[in-house]
Amino acid sequence: MTTAEFGRAVRRWRDRVPPEAAGLPAGRARRAAGLRREELALLAGISVDYLTRLEQGRASHPSAQVVAALARALRLTDPERAHLHRLAGLAQPGPETMPTTINPSVQRLLDRLAGIPVAVHDAAWTLLVANPPYAALMGDPSGWQGDERNGVWRHFLGPGSRVRLNTQERRGLEAALVADLRVAAGRYPADPRLRRLIGQLRAGSARFAELWDAGAVGRHEAARKTVEHPRVGALTLDCDVLTVAGSDLRIMVYTAAPGTEDAERLALLTVLGTQSVAG
Missing domain, CATH: 3.30.450.180 (Beta-Lactamase)
Known part of the structure; x- marks a missing residue:
């Protein structure tokens, strides 16, 4: 796993998801149009500290569950989801593996x-x-x-x-x-x-x-x-x-x-x- 590349990908995709697309209020005085770090952590069901370490390249080898949760919260397409799994060093989901995607x-x-x-x-x-x-x-x-x-x-x-x-x-x-x-x-x-x-x-x-x-x-x-x-x-x-x-x-x-x-x-x-x- 290339931790820096994984973190950059998560940050890039987080920046493109508007809060209203994730069922969150847009609010006012937002510095960026995308999700805040704490909002993504909430949607993915992980701690803000762990997400911070992943984005900053200070945590390696996230579990398949964490990667699937991030992909779901970030509204990734199938090719993007597969790419995130590759960056994490994980096997890509297939027909003989348990689905983890929430449609x-x-x-x-x-x-x-x-x-x-x-x-x-x-x-x-x-x-x-x-x-x-x-x-x-x-x-x-x-x-x-x-x-x-x-x-x-x-x-x-x-x-x-x-x-x-x-x-x-x-x-x-x-x-x-x-x-x-x-x-x-x-x-x-x-x-x-x-x-x-x-x-x-x-x-x-x-x-x-x-x-x-x-x-x-x-x-x-x-x-x-x-x-x-x-x-x-x-x-x-x-x-x-x-x-x-x-x-x-x-x-x-x-x-x-x-x-x-x-x-x-x-x-x-x-x-x-x-x-x-x-x-």
Whole structure:
């Protein structure tokens, strides 16, 4: 990877994206017509510090997830996306690798759901983008790198999540996650990130290995989930998972019934944002 060339490309493309094209207010007194660094970091779901180091050539080897997130936030064309992957020293996306591109119609859907927690994952449950309400609810993911962004890895090998599960719910979720990963492995056999993730999980988690070897079947579907938030307490919410046909992207949406205490707490989180309530 040529870090200087990668950083120059990101800066050049950032300068050409008007904020309104990314669903952001144009505002006044902007020194440039393009995106500010903090705006691109927000859209890509990475920290401003990390983006700064990438643009200045002080950080090397960004993950495929980070490169895909930057390409999406910068509204790159397919040739430009391929070029950015080459600059990062990564294999270009192909038909046997998991899609990570959020197409314009899905992006418009996300823009219209800006007031409720929404996150988009790839077929292996790697987080691609999370909007501010989701970050406020589940914890700010902008500093997560590599495997930290994968929900299966976080459950079996990492810190888990804020979702409270009883024993039966936990076992059901684990079977569904492993089954989802098995389906993804069959559909995208040439994806090196997926193969590495499965190998790491089998080696590091006896529970994952048990379920994988047993051929666990199931599917991560809609459910009622209780989220333990460090500032506003427990929220019981409906969690719906929508799959995008043709790309296997998973859109996870959290909502609460109108007029309930859970709805009031969720609205409070949305107003306060991640800076005040993330823990």
